[in-house]
Amino acid sequence: MLPVSDNPQNNTLTGRLRKYHSNFYYVEAEGTLFECALRGLIKKEGGDVLVGDFVELDSVNAAAGTARINRVLPRKNSISRPKLANVDRVLVVYSLREPIFDPNQMDRYLTHIELAGITPILCISKADLAENDEELARIRDLYECKLGYRVLFTSVNHLADLQPIRELAEGNITVLAGPSGSGKSSLLNALNADLQLRVGEVSEKIARGQHTTRHVELLSLFDDSPDTLIADTPGFSNLKFTYVLPIQLEAAMRDFAPYREHCAFSDCLHVDEEGCAVRENLASIAESRYQSYLDMLAEARLYKEEANSTSQKQEFGYKQLDRKGKESVRILRLKEKNRDASRRTRKQQVSLLETDEPHDEEADQDCDYRDDEDD
Ligand SMILES: Nc1nc2c(ncn2[C@@H]2O[C@H](COP(=O)(O)OP(=O)(O)OP(=O)(O)O)[C@@H](O)[C@H]2O)c(=O)[nH]1
Ligand SMILES: [Mg+2]
Ligand SMILES: [Zn+2]
Structure with missing residues (x-):
């Protein structure tokens, strides 16, 4: 001491x-x-x-x-939105209604967290507003059974829904992230009524939250467990991918894991390349996911153009899944191709260097219930 x-x-x-x-x-x-x-x-x-x-x-x-x-x-790690360091778990809290569930926005949050090297957990809040069970089953089928994310459905007036969050949070630093009005502060109040966090109405007119939480704060979830901290964060949207290279974005898409190794080019971005195994198997990939990817890719391409126009060398690390669900860490370097060329015509080249640190965590294709995804 x-x-x-x-x-x-x-x-x-x-x-x-x-x-x-x-x-x-x-x-x-x-x-x-x-x-x-x-x-x-x-x-x-x-x-x-x-x-x-x-x-x-x-x-x-x-x-x-x-x-x-x-x-x-x-x-040990950090995320840029919301801004936090040394995070163990991130729950992306997205409501089923009020505001309405938007798969493309949801994919943005998931991908953003994946890019920080953390496997997000999906928390679909306000499940009490579901029209029927099929609606929830469709979400679970895609995100949990197909993509391997853990999916929780929660409703603050159904306390049993919150038990998995308690278990995930125990002894960890957990972050709740998601749009304004999705119910992050409400969830925390339901987990521990003593927190008494402010919650806001979702505006009927614009169907969005009112940015009630203003600051990131790490809160003590249980009185008897000082290591269990959970962050309430301000809601945010307009997440743009103008901070990653296209190849990093590609690596964050779990959908491509069964096919990417079979593409003719190792740096295939699965848009219009010859011999693209992903495009050949598009029928097996959810349309909404592929559309989300294309939208995010357009932004990442803007970033690459910008990176190409600077003469700085840059290095990026990212994780990629193969078809067996094996994870490997790859290093990507942006370097100048032609040092003698004039500044204006100088080009940069993306070179993929060797992989290291194979990760032996198996992807769960059977959709069993899993506990520890991001350790
Ligand atoms: N029906 C239903 N409404 C909920 C649930 N959880 C939260 N709400 C409502 O959703 C609204 C927004 O909740 P907040 O907890 O303030 O949302 P937030 O994500 O913290 O929003 P910001 O702080 O703005 O980012 C409030 O009116 C809550 O009563 C739920 O499980 N079911
Ligand atoms: Mg809040
Ligand atoms: Zn391809």
Whole structure:
């Protein structure tokens, strides 16, 4: 245990950033929530502090409950929207109605989380508003049986629905992410009534939420389990894929896993290439998923054009599934092709380098119930 004393000099502590609000960082360390400022140089050096980050505090004043963040410790992962670090599980919360379920938007959230290297869990909220069971079965068939995501249907007035969330959350850092009004804060209130989070009405006129939650906050879900933290986050939409390369996006699509190895070109994007095994098997891929892919791909292509016009070398890592459901990590490098050419005509080349770190997790094609997908 590190000491906490009233002497503001020489005291350091390690804690976790729980929320950031009005230029103050709230860091939990040894059971106390410290209101912290940030050492000026961290920002100047281009550093960023995210909720979920472990940080080193100095100038600790226990009596006043204040300290300064001196250093951000290395992260195991991070997601850009919502902004969080060191995440174990992400529940994409998307409502069945109010706002209406939109598979293409849903695919955007899923793909965005996949691209951060985390396997999302789907939480279809407001299941009480389902017209019939088939509606839910169709969603489960595609996303769970075919694609292998875990799917939960929840309704805040049906507490038994929440038990799987409790189990998934236990001992983990869990993030709820999704559009405004999908019921993220309501779910947390149903899991622990003491949280008393603000919830908002879904506007009838625009059929959207009102952005009720304003800040990302890591909350303690159970009083007796300090390691179980869950993040309520502000709803967001207009997720654009102008931050990834087309080949990274392709790798995040589970639908292509049974076929991609059989395409004539290893960098096939399955649009109009010769000998494309994905296109030959389009009948086996959900139309809505392929359409989502094409929409996202158009955005990723814009990003690639932009990357091509800069002379910077860049390196990206991404995961890809093969037809047996084996996962491998690939490294992608963007490098300059022609150093002697004039700046304007300089081109960059995407080169796929060798794979390493085979992952032995088997994809579950039988649609059995699975617990741990993202460890
Ligand atoms: N019928 C039904 N309504 C629900 C359910 N869960 C939430 N709602 C309603 O959905 C509306 C929005 O809920 P919130 O919890 O504020 O949604 P949110 O995702 O936190 O929204 P933001 O904070 O804006 O991102 C409220 O009117 C809730 O009462 C549910 O399971 N069933
Ligand atoms: Mg909310
Ligand atoms: Zn192809």
